[in-house]
Amino acid sequence: MKNSSWIRGWMGNEGSAKERTTHPLVSQSKKPEVTPRKLWRIAASLILVQGVVTAIPTQAQQVQPKSISYGKLFEKIDACKIEQTPPVKCQITKVEIDPARRIARVHLEGQKPKESPEEVMLLNENSELIEKLRNTKIEYEVEPTADNSAAVGLVLNLFLLLLLLAGLMMILRRSAASSGNALNFGKSRARFQMEAKTGVKFEDVAGIEEAKEELQEVVSFLKETERFTSLGAKIPRGVLLIGPPGTGKTMLAKAVAGEAGVPFFSISGSEFVEMFVGVGASRVRDLFRKAKENAPCLVFIDEIDAVGRQRGAGIGGGNDEREQTLNQLLTEMDGFEGNSGVIVIAATNRPDVLDTALLRPGRFDRQVMVDLPSYKGRLGILEVHARNKKLSPNVSLEAIARRTPGFSGAELANLLNEAAILTARRRKDAIDHQEIDDAIDRVTIGMTLNPLLDCKKKWMTAYHEVGHALLSTLLENADPLNKVTIIPRSGGIEGFSQQMFDEEIVDSGLYTKAWIIDKITIALGGRAADAEVFGEDEIDSGAASDLRNVSELARKMVTIYGMSELGSFALETPDSEVFLGSGWTTRSEYSEEIAxxxxxxxxxxxxxxxxxxxxxIGENRDLVDRLVEVLLDQETLDGAQFRKIVAEYTQLPRKQMALSC
Structure with missing residues (x-):
């Protein structure tokens, strides 16, 4: 009874807790934490519940209702004696005695087969009953039934025990996994290859021949270390690859590993930095420990500016974790022990933010510039990426290389890929020059949209773009026109006039005053054509980007290039503090009068x-009208066709253009 009351109390508490958690005003997001102590309590409770539940059937069997009494059974048996006068009809046909359950099943005369026999509760000792049955003609059997209550209880106890052991094993595994992660938290995450199988060789890298020559010596150091050390030469500790994004710095490092065939570790600079102080430094130590065990080897750190930025920069101090990681990297590269046999190759496109201690000789002995490719470099890159492309015979890679000054290797690869996609979309068998032209426009300007349907808007766009294109053709120091179109592009571009920029100017970055003046004049050509044709009151806001370029170029002429009446000196310096954001460090370098x-x-x-x-525009108004007519008809004019119209144009009577196209 004590167990039963405890069960009822425990079940009542459980029900009340369920009611509380299912109340609509109670939050369901927070789950109770299951501790090992609670788990033991739950297991013990389940064992007690099982014991009580298995005992209930036995008690229920003991209180089954009796059909006939024990004395009544004796009277019926006495009526069935063999020698009895006068003879009495026997009502019992068969008696089945179950001593285990202390039950006698009595089958009566005239009982139907489907009816259950009468049950009589017996005493502990039933020798008198058996003796009476022997002296009668009643058939009787003594067959004890199997008592499975003990076996069921044992099975349930074993099941609960196994369930408890499984829960404990899960808890131990989770704790072991968490402790293992804690132990491996400071381990290096560098990807290691005993024999570098990057699949990239120097022949797969084009357009950066000078950088390849610099790194060819690194490959020689790794392959023939003794030849250099025997002469007293020291293997360079580090090589820093510097260049704009997409120029092939990562591919060049893969090519070095592929050519050298030495153990190769590769990791990103961001993988050193964690939120816990000391983890990054531990990973640096572990990385160089593994590298020294496999020396000579190569360690490649991509985007090293994530961990190698200047220490103490920023408002309120720097990042302690990042600075400790950098200090450990400096020590490992050129500290008390050194890193003999380990060459570190790092890549970044922000050398201006790196710490000066990281750039000194002894750590990064060589700084290799991986700049934008020249014409020959672009041609080589196009040849490499065109190996698996089906090009039409009329496609000239030389022409593509001339039309893409300032393109990086990644942009050239994307250009050919976009051309292949357009070819497949148009269901052609090979890439033609039309797909190349569309791919260049798509990469540089945007996707082509449906042509303009509004007549007035199309007419105004044509005059605006012809103004740009005509000035780029008439001005002496301007770059030649490549194409002009009024087909809109994504990003709100209703049309554009494209020039073929001089490769020498783009590659060198040296701009003359005459070239800048003509560039500003071309940028204002669209606004000038709008004002000349439609009047000052009808010009729209389509020249906003042109005006921003004009302001930027004109201000650089005055404050940076020294191309004004103020004198040949710089009045401003570019904002170089990348940690504080643009404009935070701008200070006045001149007086208000100079401003x-x-x-x-x-x-x-x-x-x-x-x-x-x-x-x-005013002097060539008739020519402008003629060019607008042709542009409205064809929607796109290439540079050669445009220049032909300008050269062959004769004075024609001005044709009044109707508003309908």
């Missing part, structure tokens, strides 16, 4: 260029 003069000079340059554009 007013700078604004006046910038304004004068823009006004003079605008006047020059208006004059050229």
């Amino acid at each position: 007013a003069k700078i604004d006046r000079q910038v304004r004068d340059i823009a006004i003079e260029c605008y006047k020059k554009a208006r004059v050229l």
Whole structure:
């Protein structure tokens, strides 16, 4: 009874807890934490419940209702004696005695087969009953039934025990896994290859021949270390690859590993930095420990600026974890022990943010510039990426290389890939020059949209773009026109005029004053054509980007390039503090009087260029109308066709263009 009351109390508490958790005002997001102590309590409770539940059937069997009494059974048996006068009809046909359950099943005369026999509760000793049955003609059997209650209880106890052991094993496994992660938290995550199988060789890298020559010596150091050390030469400790994104720095490091065939570790700089102080330094130590065990070997750290930035930079100090990681990296590269036989190759496109201690000789002995490819470099890159492309015979890789100055290797690879996608979409068998042209426009400007349907808008766009294109053709120092179109592009571009920039100017970055003045004049050509044709009151906001470029170029002429009346000196320096954001470190390097003069000079340059554009558009108004007619008809004109119309144009009577296209 004590167990039963405890069960009822425990079940009542459980029900009340369920009611509380299912109340609509109670939050269901927070789950109770199951501790080992609670788990033991639950297991013990289940064992007690099982014991009580298995005992209930036995008690229920003991209190089954009796059909006839024990004395009544004796009277019926006495009526069935063999020698009895006068003879009495026997009502019992068979008696089955079950001593285990202390039950006698009595089958009566005239009982139907489907009816259950009468049950009589017996005493502990039933010798008298058996003796009476022997003296009668009643058939009787003594067959004890199997008592399975003990076996069922044992099985349930074993099941609960196994369930408890399984729960404990799960807890132990989780604790072991968490402790294992804690122990491996400071281990290096570098990907290791005993024999570098990057699949990239120097022949697969094109367009950066100077960088390949520099790194060829690194491969020689790794392959023939003794030849250099016997002469007293020291193996360079580190090589820093510097260049814009997409120029092939990572591919060049893979090529070095593939050529050298030495153990190769590769990791990103961001994988050193964690939120816990000391983890990054531990990973650096573990990385170099493994590298020294496999020396000579190569360690490649991509995007090293994530961990190698200047220490102490930023508002309120730097990142302690990152600075400790950097200190450990500096020590491992050139500390007390050194890293003989380990060459570190790092890549970054932000060398200006790296710590000076990291760049000194002894750590990164060589700094290899991986710059944008020249014409020959672009041609080589196109040849490499065109190996698995089906090009039409009329496609010239030389022409593509000339049309893509300033393109990086990644952009050239993307260009050919976009051309292949367009070819497959148009269900052609080979890439033609049309797909190449569309791919260049898609990469540089955007996707082609449906042509303009609004007549007035299309007409105004044509005049605006012809203004740009005509000035780029008439001005002496301007780059030649490549194409002009009024087909809109994604990003709100309703049309554009594209020039073929001089490769020498783009590669060198040296701009003459005459070239900048003509570039400003071309940028204002669209606004000048709008004002000349439609009037000052009808110009729209389509030239906003042109005006921003004009302001930027004119201000650089005055404050940085020294190309104004203020003098040949720089008045401003570019904002180089990348940690604080643009504009945080801008300080006044001149007085307010000079600032007013700078604004006046910038304004004068823009006004003079605008006047020059208006004059050229006004003097060639008939030519402008003719070019607009052709452009509205064809929607796209290439540079050669445009220049032919300009050269062969004769004075024709001005044709009044209707508003309908």
